[in-house]
Amino acid sequence: MPETLKQERSLQDLKEKARSLRLDVLEMTTRAGSGHPSSSFSSVEILTALYFGDILRYRSHQPNWPERDRFILSKGHAAPLLYAVLSHAGYFEREMLWRLRQVDSPVEGHPIQNKLPGIETTSGSLGKGISVGLGHVLGGRLNGLKYRVYVLLGDGECEEGQIWEAAIAAAHFKADNLIAIVDYNKYQETGPISREMALEPFAAKWRAFGWHVEEADGHDVGSVIEKLKSAQAVTGQPSVVIAHTVKGKGVSFVEADYTFHGRALKPEQAEKAREEILCS
Amino acid sequence: MQLGEKAGLKPSKPMRDVFGDAFLELCRQNPKIVVLDGDLCNTTKTLAVRQEFPERFFNIGLAESNMVSIGAGLADCGFIPFITSMSSFLLCNAYDQLRLSIAIAGLNAKVVGSHGGITLGKDGPTAMAIEDLALMGGLPTFTILVPCDPTSMHLAVRAMAEHVGPVYLRSSRVAIPHIYPEDDCPFEIGVANTVRQGSDLTIIGCGIMVAAALDAAAILAEEGIQARVLDMHTLRPMDTQAIAAAARETGAIVTAEEHLLHGGMGSNVARAVGATHPVPMRFIGLADTYTDSGDPYDLLKKYGMTAEDIAQAAREVVAAKGETAGA
Numbered sequence: 001m002p003e004t005l006k007q008e009r010s011l012q013d014l015k016e017k018a019r020s021l022r023l024d025v026l027e028m029t030t031r032a033g034s035g036h037p038s039s040s041f042s043s044v045e046i047l048t049a050l051y052f053g054d055i056l057r058y059r060s061h062q063p064n065w066p067e068r069d070r071f072i073l074s075k076g077h078a079a080p081l082l083y084a085v086l087s088h089a090g091y092f093e094r095e096m097l098w099r100l101r102q103v104d105s106p107v108e109g110h111p112i113q114n115k116l117p118g119i120e121t122t123s124g125s126l127g128k129g130i131s132v133g134l135g136h137v138l139g140g141r142l143n144g145l146k147y148r149v150y151v152l153l154g155d156g157e158c159e160e161g162q163i164w165e166a167a168i169a170a171a172h173f174k175a176d177n178l179i180a181i182v183d184y185n186k187y188q189e190t191g192p193i194s195r196e197m198a199l200e201p202f203a204a205k206w207r208a209f210g211w212h213v214e215e216a217d218g219h220d221v222g223s224v225i226e227k228l229k230s231a232q233a234v235t236g237q238p239s240v241v242i243a244h245t246v247k248g249k250g251v252s253f254v255e256a257d258y259t260f261h262g263r264a265l266k267p268e269q270a271e272k273a274r275e276e277i278l279c280s
Numbered sequence: 281m282q283l284g285e286k287a288g289l290k291p292s293k294p295m296r297d298v299f300g301d302a303f304l305e306l307c308r309q310n311p312k313i314v315v316l317d318g319d320l321c322n323t324t325k326t327l328a329v330r331q332e333f334p335e336r337f338f339n340i341g342l343a344e345s346n347m348v349s350i351g352a353g354l355a356d357c358g359f360i361p362f363i364t365s366m367s368s369f370l371l372c373n374a375y376d377q378l379r380l381s382i383a384i385a386g387l388n389a390k391v392v393g394s395h396g397g398i399t400l401g402k403d404g405p406t407a408m409a410i411e412d413l414a415l416m417g418g419l420p421t422f423t424i425l426v427p428c429d430p431t432s433m434h435l436a437v438r439a440m441a442e443h444v445g446p447v448y449l450r451s452s453r454v455a456i457p458h459i460y461p462e463d464d465c466p467f468e469i470g471v472a473n474t475v476r477q478g479s480d481l482t483i484i485g486c487g488i489m490v491a492a493a494l495d496a497a498a499i500l501a502e503e504g505i506q507a508r509v510l511d512m513h514t515l516r517p518m519d520t521q522a523i524a525a526a527a528r529e530t531g532a533i534v535t536a537e538e539h540l541l542h543g544g545m546g547s548n549v550a551r552a553v554g555a556t557h558p559v560p561m562r563f564i565g566l567a568d569t570y571t572d573s574g575d576p577y578d579l580l581k582k583y584g585m586t587a588e589d590i591a592q593a594a595r596e597v598v599a600a601k602g603e604t605a606g607a
Contacts, residue, residue: 113356113385121352125380128349132381135353135361138338142314143357162377165346172341 007222014221017088018048022250022277024084024097030270032101035109038248038260040081042185042218043152046243047085049224050150057147060090063117069147070136072120074129075154075183076110077262082119083107091118127160129153130180134166137175148177148232156188159197164209170238171210179231180211180240183218185247187258206240218243250277282577284457286587287494295452295488296394298430300325302437303362303392307333310441312358316351318344318365324394324451326364344373348391352381355389360441367393367409367450375415382446383419390440391416391448396426397538398566398583399454399488404573409450410566413515414543416448423447423469424515426545428490429459432513435467443469450487452538454576457491459511472519478506481598482526482533483590486512486545489536489564492580495587496536500594507594515545523549524556532597536564536590560600562593 021044029035050056050071057069073082080100087094096116099105106115110124121132133149140147157163170178182202190196199205203213212234216227224243231239247261248254251273254265265273282291292298307313307329315337321327330337340347344365351361363370370393371378382389396409416424423443427436433451440447459475466473475490476497485493490511497507508530510522527533533553535546546563553561564585571579580586 113387120356122380122384125376127345128352128377128381131346131349131377132353132356134346135350135355136357137353138350139354139357139359142335142359162343162345162349165343166349169340169343169346169350 011222014048014053017052018044018221019277019280021048021081021084021088023274025080026265026270026273026277028080028084028097028100029264030267031098032264034101034264035080036077036262037080037264038254039075039154040078041249041251041254042245042247043078043081043183044249045219045221046152046181046183046224047081049221049228051085051089053221053225055225055228056150058089060118063091066143067145067147070120070133070149072129072133072149072151073111073123074151075126075157076123078152079109079111082111083116086116086118089118092116126154126157127162130163130166130170130178133178134170134173134175137178138173140177146177148179151178151180153180153182155182155184155186155193155199158182158199167206167209167211174236175238176235178238179228180238182240182242183245184242185245187247187261189261191258203242210237212237212239214239214241216241216243218245219249250280252276283454283488284459284491284495287491287498289457289459289491289494291455291457292430294455295433296325298433298456299392299394299437299451300328302434304328304332305434306437306441307336310360312360313441314338314354314359314361316340316347316361316363318342318347318370320365323366324364324392344370345377348374348377349381351389352387355387360388360390362390362392364392364394366395366407367412368395368407371409371412371415379419383421386421386445388444389446391446392451393448394451394453396450396452396487398571398579399452399538399576401453401576401579402573405570408571410540410570411543412450413537413539413545417516417543417548421446422516425449425469425513426486426515427513428485428487428511429456431458431460431462431465432467432511435465436513439467439469452488454488456488459490459494467513470514470517470519472522473511473513474508475511476507476509478508479530480505480507480532481594481601482508482510482530483536483594484510484512484523484526484533484545484549485536486515487538489538489585492585492587493536493590496590496594499587499591505594505598512545512549515548518548518552520552520556523552527553527557527559532560532601534562534564534590534593534597536585538585539565541565541567560597562597564590564593
């Protein structure tokens with residue numbers, strides 16, 4: 001098979017994977033009756049690229065493999081998506097997904113380290129991911145290991161001061177195996193970011209802090225993979241991939257209503273959403 | 281009068297220098313120890329480690345939140361991070377990070393807060409840690425250590441590295457006396473030490489206030505009152521058994537700490553006493569206030585935390601004990 005055709009086939013598979021993850025997030029949050037489906041939807045193609053697009057090196061049967069690449073979910077409210085991805089990647093049984101947010105279940109509302117295999121850090125209070133990732137970078141250097149560390153940030157999360165403390169430090173330590181990805185869906189809980197706490201000029205801020213910047217179409221898995229590969233090639237400085245996304249991507253009435261941030265869809269809404277995702 | 285003088289204790293160095301010695305020794309023995317510094321290694325006394333083991337020393341700069349979460353990442357890589365700064369700056373800036381990145385999953389990370397209490401003195405209330413024990417009390421997976429003398433500091437530093445799980449250690453700036461002989465100090469996390477026998481009441485102290493408690497016991501002995509003194513070097517897990525035994529056997533308790541009374545050692549001791557063997561109690565510590573800047577001993581005097589204050593509280597509980605018995 002010619003190389004280009006192989007790539008197309010593989011991209012088609014990844015698109016199917018993304019669809020399947022979106023359906024899982026929908027079902028998990030609808031069954032739980034709470035959670036953040038729209039923040040998960042906007043990150044689906046990013047995590048698809050990482051876990052299934054040959055970017056992240058991991059062994060689901062050996063979650064603590066010392067040489068694994070690290071994926072750090074800093075925007076912890078996308079937990080349903082992380083759980084779905086980890087189950088698809090073989091870290092744990094799919095049945096676990098339906099226990100989201102239930103008592104006596106390790107599938108917590110936000111990820112808790114050591115509760116389930118594959119969760120690298122506890123998150124939920126925002127702003128910590130780059131710092132934790134930088135700890136893994138420094139630890140990797142001391143241990144003589146050459147893994148990469150990927151950190152997924154929310155855009156609203158970038159209002160946290162710690163993000164910029166960590167940005168200064170990552171550049172200082174020349175952490176070129178640290179790659180941050182911002183799910184730039186342009187909305188925070190209360191409304192549009194441009195209205196609530198504007199981040200622009202966003203790319204310029206990262207550059208000013210000493211980071212290499214790539215911008216991707218965050219819903220085109222191919223684009224995300226390409227930009228992540230460009231970031232992998234950078235030396236001497238950390239990279240950030242600003243992934244332009246749509247909050248609630250895949251479900252028209254969620255895309256159109258940012259107040260879905262912290263709430264699940266009702267069963268009848270979920271049915272409609274499911275049809276849309278299946279037809280997309 | 282210096283701490284421990286009345287009790288005839290031999291003076292030693294400032295506690296932070298003792299910590300620095302103990303920590304350098306630990307780093308020489310254990311290659312897994314890494315240091316995270318908030319640009320204060322000169323003052324927290326980790327500078328010697330930076331000089332001897334530069335590859336294991338990370339100055340994260342004036343960014344305590346970042347420092348704590350980086351420490352969590354290093355713990356995940358199998359290292360034992362010692363996250364060090366002046367206690368008030370570290371805990372108050374990075375409480376969210378201590379809670380989220382370390383405490384919730386119970387990572388094997390160590391936090392050392394220097395300049396605990398009011399005896400850092402002249403830098404004033406912005407630099408004092410009068411609330412650190414309450415703050416760390418709010419993080420349920422953290423073990424909390426407050427050693428009182430050079431020997432126990434050395435043992436505490438070693439014990440916290442050996443213990444698997446998050447530990448907070450409080451150090452101070454003021455010079456402390458020797459309470460234990462250098463070759464004879466029991467130190468088991470969660471087990472209080474009896475440093476003076478007595479049957480009329482028990483004074484329970486931690487940190488520098490153990491020396492003050494021994495001074496108070498010396499004052500009381502001249503009046504014919506024999507005080508037991510407990511060194512409560514571990515605030516969590518707290519030695520409830522030793523507290524219950526003290527209440528049962530001596531019938532009255534005074535607590536002494538260099539911390540706010542609200543949420544500190546005394547309130548936790550009271551909880552244990554109330555649940556096991558209620559007896560009259562008094563509490564020496566900082567009432568709901570911030571202090572002035574000033575000489576450490578002037579501050580202890582102004583805010584009612586001297587050996588004489590402890591002795592007065594002891595007289596009161598012993599009297600109250602008699603009233604209870606007579607009723």
